[in-house]
Amino acid sequence: MNFQTPSEDGYNAPHARQNLAAYLSSNTPQSLRPVTAGNFGYSVSRPILAKRYFHDIFDQSLQANxxxxxxxxxxxxxxxxxxxxxxxxxxxxxxxxxxKLICKSLGVEHGITPCFMAKPLHGLPGNSGHIHVSLNNLQGHNLFARDTPDPNPKWPDLTHLSDIGRQFLAGVITALPDIMPLLAPNINSYKRLVENYWAPVNVSWGFEDRLSSIRLVAPPSCKPSATRFEIRVPGADIHPHYALSAIFNAGMRGIKQQLEIPIPPEASRPEDQPAERLPSSLGSALERFSAKGSVAREIMGDEFVDFFALSRRHELRVWREAVTDWYIETA
Known part of the structure; x- marks a missing residue:
């Protein structure tokens, strides 16, 4: 999400120096103006309105490899x-x-403030950070792709997914509730993970299922070499090194232990068998994450889990002490 950067005195002082921090010291974040208003998914014309900013991002990103x-x-x-x-x-x-650094740096020059919060505005979808993952061998062959379709898969969704891919998927599924703080690390992260906003809320997977936590992308939707998983839980606020480490460690655990996929895809799940809910707050996520014997401890190590959990508990403490506008508005 991209906002117009105001001056300390707001948007009615066009020649004043832009100063977002000073503006927010006396104004609510809700008063920030988006660069363009309204919902226009996949619009052809909307990008024209800030094309110089976007073109600079493309060019600088290319130069930065x-x-x-x-x-x-x-x-x-x-x-x-x-x-x-x-x-x-x-x-x-x-x-x-x-x-992210390129977007923010160029935003200063263009009077635009890019926002990578998971949920900047109430009543609208949040900012996601979907992660696509696959495994290649040293010869460049995608290990998730089957050489020939499975004639008798447990579920039709698995027809074109290799045995290694199934084990990797099983590893991520079984780890997902325990690694949530690495995929949703902030208080605000869980504001995005609610129903009706194209964000997952339970432990789920499925072929081309954009409402599940894990979307399987495989033939016939793509060529075999592009077979992959889209992990749809993370928001744009993730620490990418931690999130990717957790996902791949979870998947490799599934391969090493030859785990079986524990749940059916959403399209095949019986209605009387509700899916396991993901932790709905940072506090509940930390309980799973730091519990004795958690998958997070197994794949990330006790030292890392304890240190990271400590940093997140500090955020929880600061949040519990905060008095926001919401309390005043609902008093």
């Missing part, structure tokens, strides 16, 4: 989806951080 592969409007006022070109996992983690 983190090229943008796709760019289009999404639901919400001046919300854009940027798809970074596929790259090895360590480079991708770096590229996400570099891309």
């Amino acid at each position: 983190c090229p943008v592969e796709g760019w289009h409007t999404e639901s919400g006022p001046c919300v854009y989806e940027a798809a970074l070109a596929v790259s090895p996992v360590a480079q991708m983690a770096d590229n996400v951080s570099i891309f």
Whole structure:
């Protein structure tokens, strides 16, 4: 989401120096103006309104070796989806951080404030940080792709997914509730993960299922070499190195332990068997994350889990002490 950057005196002082922090010290975030208003997902014309800013982002990202592969409007006022070109996992983690820095740095020059909060505005979809993952061998072959379709899969969704891909999927599914603080690390992250806003709320998966936590992308929707999983839980506020580490460690755990997929895809789940809910707050997520014997401890190590949980508990404490406008408005 992209906002017009105001001066300390607001939007009616066009020649004053832009100062977002000073403006927000005496104004609510809700008073910020988006660069363009309204919901125009996949609009052809809307990007024209800030094309110089966007073109600069494309050029600078290319120079920084983190090229943008796709760019289009999404639901919400001046919300854009940027798809970074596929790259090895360590480079991708770096590229996400570099891309955000480029957007913010160029925003200063263009009078635009890009926002990577998971849920900037009430009543609108949030900012997601979907992660596409696949595994290649040293010869460049996608290990998630089947050489031939499975004639008798447990569920039709698995027809074109390899055994390694199924084990990787099982690993991510079984780890998902325990690694939530690495995919949704902030108080605000859980404002995005609610029903009716194209965000997952339970442990779920499915072929081309954009409402599930894990979307399987495979033939016939793509060529075999593009077989992959889209992890749809993360928001745009993730720490990319932590999130990618958690996802791949979870998947590799599934491969090493040859785990079976524990739940059916959403299209095959019986109505009388509700899906397990994901933690709905940072506090409940931390309980799962830091519990003795959690999958997070198994794949990330006790030292990391304890340290990261401590940092998140500090945020919880600060939040509990905060008095926001909501309390005044509802008093």
